[in-house]
Every structure is written in structure tokens, then in C-alpha cells.
Amino acid sequence: MRALILTAIIIVIAFVVKVDLTEGSIPLTALQTKNTATTSLCEKEPHYITVQTIEGDTIHSLFALHPAKVPMTFPERLQLFYQLNPHLQLQEISPGEHIKLPLSFELANNCGK
CATH class of the missing domain: 3.10.450 (Nuclear Transport Factor 2; Chain: A,)
Incomplete structure (x- = not known):
């Protein structure tokens, strides 16, 4: 059972690393909010x-x-x-x-x- 859980954890970590390397940093930009109405004017x-x-x-x-x-x-x-x-x-x-x-x-x- 431990081996199965450890394998699942390794697969999840590998997936996160793959996404991070192919698409850039883990999407933290979604957390940043911009007011595009005011920034685009200036x-x-x-x-x-x-x-x-x-x-x-x-x-x-x-x-x-x-x-x-x-x-x-x-x-x-x-x-x-x-x-x-x-x-x-x-x-x-x-x-x-x-x-x-x-x-x-x-x-x-x-x-x-």
C-alpha cells in the first residue's frame, strides 16, 4: 500500500514539474489582478x-x-x-x-x- 501511495505522489510531482517546465512557472499570474482600464490608459x-x-x-x-x-x-x-x-x-x-x-x-x- 505504501508503494502505491509513493508511486502516486511521484507521478503527481513529475506532472507538476513537467507543466512548470513546458508552460512556465506554476500559474501564479492568475493570482495577480490588474486593473486593465487604468493601466492601458497610462x-x-x-x-x-x-x-x-x-x-x-x-x-x-x-x-x-x-x-x-x-x-x-x-x-x-x-x-x-x-x-x-x-x-x-x-x-x-x-x-x-x-x-x-x-x-x-x-x-x-x-x-x-
Whole structure:
């Protein structure tokens, strides 16, 4: 009987680990509540251009070819890049792919100021 219970526990733990590794962290985001009505009005939206990549393109080379219109640090621009292209967080840039390059920030709304 102990072996059966131990086997069931191991299977449950293995399933939880598998789900965690394939779908990301155990869904704690469901516990976080956002007020989307107020956050969407005050978020910054970047200006961007769409470019088609060629063989050998990297994020660094694309940023160098298309500089930002306003001064921003590389981490800030990289964060905007991944917001615009979330599919590239876990994969390389493929030749012929159309991606969005951030150029600057613009406030979507002045948030009452």
C-alpha cells in the first residue's frame, strides 16, 4: 500500500514539474489582478518600424542600422523589442522574418496631467 501511495505522489510531482517546465512557472499570474482600464490608459507605447531580416542579422546589428529617435539605453530598447516581438524571446532571428524595431516612446494618454 505504501508503494502505491509513493508511486502516486511521484507521478503527481513529475506532472507538476513537467507543466512548470513546458508552460512556465506554476500559474501564479492568475493570482495577480490588474486593473486593465487604468493601466492601458497610462502605458507607454513605442513607435516602431517593421523590417525584414536577412542572413546574419542580430538584435545588435538591427539596432545599429536603425537607431532610436530619442536617447534610450540598450536594456530599455531591448525590453521594448521583446514587447513588440514576444515570439523572439526563446528563438533566433530567422532570415526573411518581419520584426518590429522600437524607435521611441510615446505616451498613449497624458493620464490626467
